Amino acid sequence: xxxxTNGRVLFNSVPxxxxxxxxxxxxxxxxxxxxxxxxxxxxxxxxxxxxxIDPYLRGRMRGPEIKSYAPPFTLGEPIMSHGIAxxxxxxxxxxxxxxxxxxxxxxxxxxxxxxxxxLRVIENKHNLPWSVFLGAAGMPGETxxxxxxxxxxxxxxxxxxxxxxxxxxxxLVIQIAKEEGLKVIASAGSDEKVKFMKExxxxxxxxxxxxxxxxxxxxxxxxxxxxxxxxxxxLEAALDAAGVNARFIECGMISGYNTGGAPIRNLMQVVAKSxxxxxxxxxxxxxxxxxxxxxxxxxxxxxxxxxxxxxxxKGLDKVGDVILAVQKGTNKAKAVIQVADE
Amino acid sequence: xxxxTNGRVLFNSVPxxxxxxxxxxxxxxxxxxxxxxxxxxxxxxxxxxxxxIDPYLRGRMRGPEIKSYAPPFTLGEPIMSHGIAxxxxxxxxxxxxxxxxxxxxxxxxxxxxxxxxxLRVIENKHNLPWSVFLGAAGMPGETxxxxxxxxxxxxxxxxxxxxxxxxxxxxLVIQIAKEEGLKVIASAGSDEKVKFMKExxxxxxxxxxxxxxxxxxxxxxxxxxxxxxxxxxxLEAALDAAGVNARFIECGMISGYNTGGAPIRNLMQVVAKSxxxxxxxxxxxxxxxxxxxxxxxxxxxxxxxxxxxxxxxKGLDKVGDVILAVQKGTNKAKAVIQVADE
Numbered sequence: 001x002x003x004x005t006n007g008r009v010l011f012n013s014v015p016x017x018x019x020x021x022x023x024x025x026x027x028x029x030x031x032x033x034x035x036x037x038x039x040x041x042x043x044x045x046x047x048x049x050x051x052x053i054d055p056y057l058r059g060r061m062r063g064p065e066i067k068s069y070a071p072p073f074t075l076g077e078p079i080m081s082h083g084i085a086x087x088x089x090x091x092x093x094x095x096x097x098x099x100x101x102x103x104x105x106x107x108x109x110x111x112x113x114x115x116x117x118x119l120r121v122i123e124n125k126h127n128l129p130w131s132v133f134l135g136a137a138g139m140p141g142e143t144x145x146x147x148x149x150x151x152x153x154x155x156x157x158x159x160x161x162x163x164x165x166x167x168x169x170x171x172l173v174i175q176i177a178k179e180e181g182l183k184v185i186a187s188a189g190s191d192e193k194v195k196f197m198k199e200x201x202x203x204x205x206x207x208x209x210x211x212x213x214x215x216x217x218x219x220x221x222x223x224x225x226x227x228x229x230x231x232x233x234x235l236e237a238a239l240d241a242a243g244v245n246a247r248f249i250e251c252g253m254i255s256g257y258n259t260g261g262a263p264i265r266n267l268m269q270v271v272a273k274s275x276x277x278x279x280x281x282x283x284x285x286x287x288x289x290x291x292x293x294x295x296x297x298x299x300x301x302x303x304x305x306x307x308x309x310x311x312x313x314k315g316l317d318k319v320g321d322v323i324l325a326v327q328k329g330t331n332k333a334k335a336v337i338q339v340a341d342e
Numbered sequence: 343x344x345x346x347t348n349g350r351v352l353f354n355s356v357p358x359x360x361x362x363x364x365x366x367x368x369x370x371x372x373x374x375x376x377x378x379x380x381x382x383x384x385x386x387x388x389x390x391x392x393x394x395i396d397p398y399l400r401g402r403m404r405g406p407e408i409k410s411y412a413p414p415f416t417l418g419e420p421i422m423s424h425g426i427a428x429x430x431x432x433x434x435x436x437x438x439x440x441x442x443x444x445x446x447x448x449x450x451x452x453x454x455x456x457x458x459x460x461l462r463v464i465e466n467k468h469n470l471p472w473s474v475f476l477g478a479a480g481m482p483g484e485t486x487x488x489x490x491x492x493x494x495x496x497x498x499x500x501x502x503x504x505x506x507x508x509x510x511x512x513x514l515v516i517q518i519a520k521e522e523g524l525k526v527i528a529s530a531g532s533d534e535k536v537k538f539m540k541e542x543x544x545x546x547x548x549x550x551x552x553x554x555x556x557x558x559x560x561x562x563x564x565x566x567x568x569x570x571x572x573x574x575x576x577l578e579a580a581l582d583a584a585g586v587n588a589r590f591i592e593c594g595m596i597s598g599y600n601t602g603g604a605p606i607r608n609l610m611q612v613v614a615k616s617x618x619x620x621x622x623x624x625x626x627x628x629x630x631x632x633x634x635x636x637x638x639x640x641x642x643x644x645x646x647x648x649x650x651x652x653x654x655x656k657g658l659d660k661v662g663d664v665i666l667a668v669q670k671g672t673n674k675a676k677a678v679i680q681v682a683d684e
Contacts, residue, residue, distance in 0.1 A: 059614075069614040231609065244626070253610045263605035267573065268595045270621030272401075272411040277619040279612030284586070 003032035009107035009319045011073035014063050018258045018327055021320025024061060025079060033110045035088060043114035044092050046085035046101060049342060050312075052134035053322045053335040055229070057081060058257040069281050078106035079319075082139050084122075084130045085111060086342060095121060102133055107319055109339060126302035130342075135334040136301050136308040139282060140168035143251060145293050146285040147227075148176050151249045151278040156181035158224035161217065161241070163234050165202060166193035168308065168334035169251060172297075173227045174202050175306045185220050187213065187234070189329045196333075200307050208234070217241035230255045232262030239269040250279035258327055309333035345374035351449035351661045353415035356405050360600045360669055363662025366403060367421060375452045377430060385456035386434050388427035390447060391684060392654075394476035395664045395677040397571070399423060400599040411623050420448035421661075424481050426464075426472045427453060428684060437463060444475055449661055451681060468644035472684075477676040478643050478650040481624060482510035485593060487635050488627040489569075490518050493591045493620040498523035500566035503559065503583070505576050507544060508535035510650065510676035511593060514639075515569045516544050517648045527562050529555065529576070531671045538675075542649050550576070559583035572597045574604030581611040592621035600669055651675035 007029045015024045038045060057079070062072045073079050083105035087097050095101075095116060103119035105111060113119070124130070128137055135141065154160070160177045164170045165186030177184050178201035186202040188194055189209050197205035204220050206213070214237050217223065222243030228235055231253025238248070256262035270277060300306040311333040313322050318337065325331040350370045357366045380387060399421070404414045415421050425447035429439050437443075437458060445461035447453060455461070466472070470479055477483065496502070502519045506512045507528030519526050520543035528544040530536060531551050539547035546562050548555070556579050559565065564585030570577055573595025580590070598604035612619060642648040653675040655664050660679065667673040 235609075250609075250613050252613060256610060261607045261610060263607045264609050265603045265605045267577075267592075267606050267609070268598060268603060270592050270619060271594060271623065272621070274620075274622045274626055276621070277612060278616075279614070279618070280616045281613065284616055 001034070001036050003034045004110070005029050006031040006033040007109045007316045008078045009316055011061065011075055011077060011079050013075070015061055015258075019058065019061055019320070019323050021324055025320045025323065027317040027319070035110065038112060040089060040091045040112060041114060042091045043112060044087055044095055044101075044116070045089040046105075046111040046113065047088050048083055048085045048105060048107075048109055048111060048316075048339040049100075050131045050134055051083040051105065051107060051316075051319070051337040051339060052081050052138070053319065053326050053337060054081060054140070055252055055254045055257065055326055057323060058254075058327055078108050080104050080106050082134055083339075084133055092116065100124070100130065102138070107316060109316060126298050128298070128301060131310055131312060131336045131338070132301060132308065134336055135168040135310060136172060136306065137298060140334065141172055141297050142286065142289070142293050143282040144169045144172035144176060145297055146282055146289040147249050147251055147280055148173060149289055149292070150280065150285055151247060152225050153247055154180050154182055154225060157183070159183040159185065159221060160225040160227060161185045161187075161221070161223045161238055162202075162227045163187050163208075163238075164229040164254070164329075165197045165205065166309070166333070167229065170227065170229055171196070171200055171308060172306065175200050175300075177225075178202075182225070183220075185216065185223070190332070192332060196309060213237050214240070222246070225249065227251060228253065231264070232256055235264055236266050239264075239266050239275070242269065242273050242275055244273050246273060246275045248275060248277040250277055254327070254329075310336055312336045312338050314338045343376070343378050345376040346452070347371050348373040348375040349451050349658045350420045351658055353403065353417055353419060353421050355417070357403055357600075361400065361403055361662070361665050363666055367662045367665065369659040369661070377452065380454060382431060382433045382454060383456060384433045385454060386429055386437055386443075386458070387431040388443060388447075388453040388455065389430050390425055390427045390449075390451055390453060390658075390681040391442075392473045392476055393425040393447065393449060393658075393661070393679040393681060394423050394480070394482075395661065395668050395679060396423060396482070397594055397596045397599065397668055399665060400596075400669055420450050422446050422448050424476055425681075426475055434458065442466070442472065444480070449658060451658060468640050470640070470643060473652055473654060473678045473680070474643060474650065476678055477510040477652060478514055478648065479640060482676065483514055483639050484628065484631070484635050485624040486511045486514035486518060487639055488624055488631040489591050489593055489622055490515060491631055491634070492622065492627055493589060494567050495589055496522050496524055496567060499525070501525045501527065501563060502567040502569060503527045503529075503563070503565045503580055504544075504569045505529050505550075505580075506571040506596070506671075507539045507547065508651070508675070509571065512569065512571055513538070513542055513650060514648065517542050519567075520544075524567070525562075527558065527565070529553075532674070534674060538651060555579050556582070564588070567591065569593060570595065573606070574598055578606055578608050581606075581608050581617070584611065584615050584617055586615050588615060588617045590617060590619040592619055596669070596671075652678055654678045654680050656680045
């Protein structure tokens with residue numbers, strides 16, 4: 001078989017504001033690969049099927065001099081994100097052709113790895129689409145479930161406010177909270193997303209671009225729990241609308257990712273109202289909650305009790321556009337790149 | 343006996359920046375009182391001995407339209423703060439002349455109260471000066487002890503950073519942390535305060551006005567626990583110098599009290615580092631910790647194991663100046679107004 005093009009998405013330059021397709025990242029098709037003969041040296045050959053595009057990727061698009069929890073991308077090398085690949089060939093004990101591999105993968109059509117450090121073979125007992133393992137059944141789903149279990153201390157009848165409630169994390173937080181008997185207020189940036197949030201049970205859902213957020217929160221609050229994915233003005237409004245002993249779960253602050261951080265001016269409310277703010281990175285919670293997550297989430301997704309949405313874009317060459325859409329919030333649902341069919 | 347002047351400190355106008363003596367508050371000597379004949383109607387007559395001047399008083403100097411945890415002062419009426427008074431006369435069962443009363447008192451030389459709601463008779467088994475019940479043995483001491491017990495989750499060998507470490511709260515946090523085997527970094531605003539912080543055990547003590555705080559924290563950190571009394575730039579520096587799973591205890595944010603709030607630009611660190619920020623008001627912790635507080639703190643103060651400093655100013659007419667000094671940090675130690683001798 002003749003060598004095939006092995007398309008890749010390379011980190012090309014550090015963005016100062018929003019990441020620019022073709023500049024921040026570039027699609028490169030200069031590499032080829034001979035699938036039958038490429039030497040594996042005891043490793044495995046993977047074919048990438050689906051890749052996840054997540055808000056946190058913006059944080060990795062930085063110079064190596066800036067420290068943060070996830071390492072920066074390397075200029076000239078493929079960017080990475082969670083994905084699913086299928087094993088085409090294997091010289092590694094315990095991994096067989098046809099196995100599916102989950103983990104942080106380089107944005108590359110075909111991948112040779114000498115080991116599976118950081119990756120794992122996944123089963124799919126409930127026959128969910130593979131893309132779901134990048135959303136509700138994967139890292140975003142874990143984020144919602146584990147962050148809630150660890151920090152919410154939710155009581156039936158309490159009120160939770162969820163920002164980006166139509167996203168893969170927020171939409172699961174809404175559904176978990178409703179199952180536990182809370183009143184849910186949820187915000188998102190389009191009427192279509194508001195409709196989805198109502199479908200999955202939000203008691204109050206609004207479009208923050210066209211609604212006076214502070215009025216809604218004042219009327220529907222006080223807030224006992226705030227699930228924050230955005231930071232900035234929304235966090236300020238939530239602090240002002242919080243009740244005594246409120247719990248704020250800080251999952252992300254996308255409003256500041258492309259502006260160098262959005263200032264918070266009323267943090268004194270944490271003193272006045274005895275608020276606890278808990279930030280977290282899901283990987284640090286996995287050791288404690290991974291088993292519970294699978295038992296809780298997979299049956300609910302398979303039965304349709306918990307709903308999710310996806311926006312699947314075909315082709316690795318579209319990665320730059322989808323990254324930008326996720327940063328701007330113009331994507332319609334959990335963003336997935338379909339790199340190849342099985 | 344002829345009527346005596348009953349001096350008072352009145353709330354006169356809402357400040358926009360720092361409170362101004364003679365404008366924000368005024369000393370008024372237009373009232374008189376006949377101690378022997380003033381009718382008590384079943385109540386008590388108190389003679390005020392000492393009054394506490396605390397940072398939080400700034401928050402009560404606001405218009406009635408702004409909600410916060412402590413009610414606003416009433417224009418034209420005496421301001422209030424924690425104090426100790428002695429009972430001169432009593433028609434109330436269970437309260438006797440010579441008893442000492444602790445609680446929030448109006449700034450007034452003599453007080454007629456019809457009940458003791460919000461106040462309590464205190465004993466002084468260890469023969470501490472009464473002023474100590476406004477500092478280390480009172481609300482500031484409770485704040486240090488109860489906030490630490492509730493939120494620090496301290497482990498021997500960890501590093502704590504204490505801001506305003508020479509103040510009545512911070513100086514006790516330092517001593518509690520040293521007793522529990524932590525490394526203590528502490529900051530204050532004068533060399534004299536730095537000296538005191540070293541005397542009470544701080545491993546690293548610095549004057550934030552003359553020292554590069556970020557350099558100290560980078561070199562001596564990462565911080566596992568941050569005890570915050572100031573907010574603003576100090577909190578930003580602490581967020582940047584924090585380690586993973588750090589606990590931030592938010593006791594106050596005086597840097598913003600006179601400026602409308604100091605913005606925090608790097609709150610995203612709570613996500614990146616899985617930081618928990620816990621704000622609190624000590625009165626909400628009292629039900630849980632009051633008994634432990636007395637058993638822990640009073641013997642340590644009486645034996646001299648725990649040290650404290652006080653700056654006692656004589657005369658109710660000085661209240662406005664002392665309030666301003668506490669807001670600016672130019673006071674040298676826990677500020678107490680001595681209104682009268684026993």
